[in-house]
Amino acid sequence: MAQLSAMDVYNLLPKANCGACGCKTCMEFATKLVNREAKPEDCPKLDDESLEKLQELLAPPVKELTIGEGDREVTVGGDEVMFRHELSFFNPPPVFVTVYDDMEEDEIAGKTEEIQEFQVERVGEVLKLDGVAVVSRTGDPEKYARAVEIAVERSEDLAVALITTDPKVMEAGLDVFDERPLLYPATEENVEDLAKLAADGDCPLGLHARDVEDLVPLVVEAQQYTDDLLLDPGTEFGPHDVVSTTDKLAEIRKAAIEEFESFGYPTLVTTFPYAFLEDDPVKAARRESYLASACVLRYADILIMDTVEPWALLPVLTQRQCVYTDPREPQEVEPGLYRIGDPDENSPVLVTTNFTLTYHCVAGDLESADIDCWLLVIDTGGLAVDVSVAGGQFTGEAVKEVIEETDIEDKVEHRVLVIPGKAAAVKGDVEDATGWDVMIGTQDSSELPEFLEKEGLLRIEE
Ligand code: SF4
Structure with missing residues (x-):
């Protein structure tokens, strides 16, 4: 474009x-x-x-569309570049996790609750799962309807995907839940029936083919009924899964940007089949994790996974959080004085920069070790410690400025500062500018609690 x-x-x-x-x-x-x-x-x-x-x-070359309504709504697609630095990537790919209609009812309920409740805080942001995907394995419309009913009952704000190739089973699911679920997969065999159901219910429709070029006739047929489409060019499983799958996704993104109309839709990636292809559940979750993480980078707009193992989901959600920050916006927190725990006049004073990731790592490591201290955050324009030392933003003057602005000298009785290990080069500069005694801390903030204890800095009484 x-x-x-x-x-x-x-x-x-x-x-x-x-x-x-x-x-x-x-x-x-x-x-x-x-x-x-x-x-x-x-x-x-x-x-x-x-x-x-x-x-x-x-309008972006990759169509932006929604799945779900109200609290259950997620937005997908909307991108217009191959590389994030050319503008930004928009709409982080929602992660759906599957339940199956051949599971016991309490298993469906339990897994849905796990999906709903999964959350982890990272860099000041809560990372969550976005949807529950109900898969038909029985082919029985009644069983499927019951599975959808349980998944909807046990979730509050998850979007819903209905997964079956059988139009009758799909209809049974739609009878239970019609708030714009994603319908998937429309294939060569069922595309007309599912596209009609999607059009009648105003639902987005996921198309599935074995390869990129096989999607074209499906798109042409589905477009007669609806324009809210998602494209699944066929996840590859096995030793070359990452390269083969991401190559297909890149081909679609490139074609969309070059305004090839049939590919101007968000992409959909399924990794959940690994749960059935691998005998060992740990190996299956690991393969899902690798593949989904890679597809977040290149160029999945929605992921449907099976695993709810935190260790397997964390790389995917972390990758998503990193890639979908806006490179035009500096990632920074407000400079100033932060209380960690319940500090007093004898608590240590540590210095760090206002790069979001740095701040949250340092604060998180201190908080999780129950350290009471003061954290002085200097304005480096959102740069990390080593970069700001090299670039001249982490200086004695910058530390002096934040000391004066925050009145830390009225809050503690001592005059000892702990600067990051990566800022060792500016120790003398900070001492000259502030008049405080400066100690060089650790290279990694995870080692700070042990360092403070070993150096007798948990209580500083002068
Ligand atoms: S200033 Fe803004 S609101 Fe007014 S005419 Fe221009 S674009 Fe429209």
């Missing part, structure tokens, strides 16, 4: 510079639209025709 310029967008705006959209000028608004920081609907002066033209012009 040719790079859209702010001028292309500006030409379609009213040019009234009225400020009603929150921008001082229409050109500022046009720039925000190109950067996807605003939506055309934010300009109340646009007439219907111009609004429609703008929406068309700004």
Whole structure:
């Protein structure tokens, strides 16, 4: 897709510079639209025709669509670049986890609750699973309907995917839950029936083929009924799973960006079949974890997994969190003074930078060891310790500034600072600028609790 310029967008705006959209000028608004920081609907002066033209012009090559409604809604797709640094990636791929209609009812309930309750905090953000996928293995519409009923009852805000090739079974699932579930898989054999069901129920439809080119006729047929499609080019299992699967996904993304209309939809990846292909459940979860993590990088828009093992899900969710941060935004926390635990006048004072990951690692390691201390966070513009030392942001003056702004000198009776091990080079500079005694801490924040204890710094009485 040719790079859209702010001028292309500006030409379609009213040019009234009225400020009603929150921008001082229409050109500022046009720039925000190109950067996807605003939506055309934010300009109340646009007439219907111009609004429609703008929406068309700004539509990303990978269609953005929703699965579910209300609290159960997730958004997928919407990307327009191959590489994150070219703009940003949008809409982190939701992770669905499967339950099966041949499981005992209490097993379905238990696994759904695990999916619902799974959460882990990382870098100040809670990472969660997004959906439950109910798979028919019995082919029995009644059993399937009951499985869907349990999965919906035992979840609160999970999106739902209905997985069966049999249109009758799919209908039974839709009778129980019709809040825009994802219907999958539409194949050569059933695409017409499932596309009609998707159109009638206003549901997104996942197409499945064995290879990229085999998707084209499926897309053409499904488009006669619905345009809310997702593309599964066939996950490869076995020794070459990662390379073969991600190559297919990259081919689709590239074609979408080059405006090959049939591929302008989000992609769907299933790793759950590993649960049946591998005898050893640990090995199955490990393979799912590798494959799903790789597909988060290249270019899955939704993942359907079987495992609920935290060790297998964490790499996937962590990868997703990293890749789907906006590279145009510095990842930083507010500089200043942070209380860790219940510090007092004899508690140690540690220094770190305001790079989000650095701050949360240091604070998390201290908190989990029940250390009471003061954490001085200096403004390095969101850079990590080693980078900011090299770049001249981590300096004695920067530390002095945060000491003065936070009145830490009124809060503690001692004058001892612990700086990160990676900032050892600026020890003298910090001492000269602040007049405090400076101790060099550890290279890794996980070693800080032991270091503070060993050096007798848990209580500093001078
Ligand atoms: S509301 Fe519309 S007309 Fe007014 S400044 Fe914004 S873009 Fe221009």
